[in-house]
Amino acid sequence: MQRIFAEKSLFVRNVLLKKIAVSRGEEMKMETARNVIKECVKEGGKILLEYFNRPFQVWEKSKGNLVTEVDLKSEEKIKSIIQKNFPEHGILGEESGFQNTDSEYLWVIDPLDGTTNYSMKNPFFNVSVSLAKNNNIVLACTYVPVTNELFFAEKGEGAFLNEKPIRVSKEADISKLNIAFCNGGLKEDKIEIAKIFAKLKLIARDFDRLKSGALELAFVASGRLGGYLANNNKAWDSAAGSLLVKEAGGKVTDFEGNPWNVESKDILATNKKIHQEILDIVKEIREQDFN
Incomplete structure (x- = not known):
C-alpha cells in the first residue's frame, strides 16, 4: 500500500513539475513577445519619421487606397524582427498578406496606419502591431512616432500609455x-x-x-x-x-x-x-x- 501511495505521489509531483515548467516556458515566451512587439513599433516608427519630410513614392493599390514605399520598408523591418524571434509564428501584413498560416500564433501588422495622412504630411499616423493566439488578440501595441506615444495592452493585464494605465471615458451622456x-x-x-x-x-x-x-x-x-x-x-x-x-x-x-x-x-x-x-x-x- 505504501509503495502504491509513493508511486502515486511521485506521479502527481512529476505532473505538477511539468505543468510548472510549461507555465514558466509560456511566461518566458510572453515576456519575449512583449519586448518584441514594442521593438517592432518603435523600429517601424523610426522609418516613418525618417521619411516623413523627404520625397517618397506613392501609388494606389485600389481606388482611394494609397500605399507608399515607406509602408513597405516599415513592414519589412517589423517582419524581420518577428521572424528572428518567432520564426514559427504566422504573420499577416497589410502589404504582404499571410505567411505561415498553420501556426496558432498570428502577428497582425499595420506598418503605416494613416497612409493618406502621411502622404499629405499630416501627423495623424502610427504603427500598429498585435499578436493573436487562436484568433484571440493577446498583445497589442500602437505607436505614434510624432508624439512618441506608445499604447500597449496585454489580455487580462490592462492597457497603458507610455507605461501608465489608461481607462475609457466614464461619461454616459x-x-x-x-x-x-x-x-x-x-x-x-x-x-x-x-x-x-x-x-x-x-x-x-x-x-x-x-x-x-x-x-x-x-x-x-x-x-x-x-x-x-x-x-x-x-x-x-x-x-x-x-x-x-x-x-x-x-x-x-x-x-x-x-x-x-x-x-x-x-x-x-x-x-x-x-x-x-x-x-x-x-x-x-x-x-x-x-x-
Whole structure:
C-alpha cells in the first residue's frame, strides 16, 4: 500500500513539475513577445519619421487606397524582427498578406496606419502591431512616432500609455462625447456611414475623422474619444485597437453586437456606457436599407 501511495505521489509531483515548467516556458515566451512587439513599433516608427519630410513614392493599390514605399520598408523591418524571434509564428501584413498560416500564433501588422495622412504630411499616423493566439488578440501595441506615444495592452493585464494605465471615458451622456468614424472604400460603405453620421451628429457632441483607425481606437481606450465605428474593416485596422479598448474597460463588437474578432467586417468600440445607443442606430439604418 505504501509503495502504491509513493508511486502515486511521485506521479502527481512529476505532473505538477511539468505543468510548472510549461507555465514558466509560456511566461518566458510572453515576456519575449512583449519586448518584441514594442521593438517592432518603435523600429517601424523610426522609418516613418525618417521619411516623413523627404520625397517618397506613392501609388494606389485600389481606388482611394494609397500605399507608399515607406509602408513597405516599415513592414519589412517589423517582419524581420518577428521572424528572428518567432520564426514559427504566422504573420499577416497589410502589404504582404499571410505567411505561415498553420501556426496558432498570428502577428497582425499595420506598418503605416494613416497612409493618406502621411502622404499629405499630416501627423495623424502610427504603427500598429498585435499578436493573436487562436484568433484571440493577446498583445497589442500602437505607436505614434510624432508624439512618441506608445499604447500597449496585454489580455487580462490592462492597457497603458507610455507605461501608465489608461481607462475609457466614464461619461454616459453621448451629447458630451466625440465619436470617430471610418468607412470602407466601396460606395455603399460610404453611404451607410453617412446615414449613421447624420443620426449621430444630432445626439453626439461632435463627429471626428482622423483617417487612422488604430489611432482612433487608442483614443477611445485613453478617454480622448467616446467611441469609434467603421464598416468594411480589415483585421490590421482594428486588431491592436480592439484589445486596447477592451483592456481599458470599453466594449468592442461588430455592427450586430457580436464580440469583435479578426474576421469581423465592421467594428464599434466605445466606453461601454454609450454602446447600445450607437448600436441601436446602426441596426436601425441597416434594417431600413434591407427593407
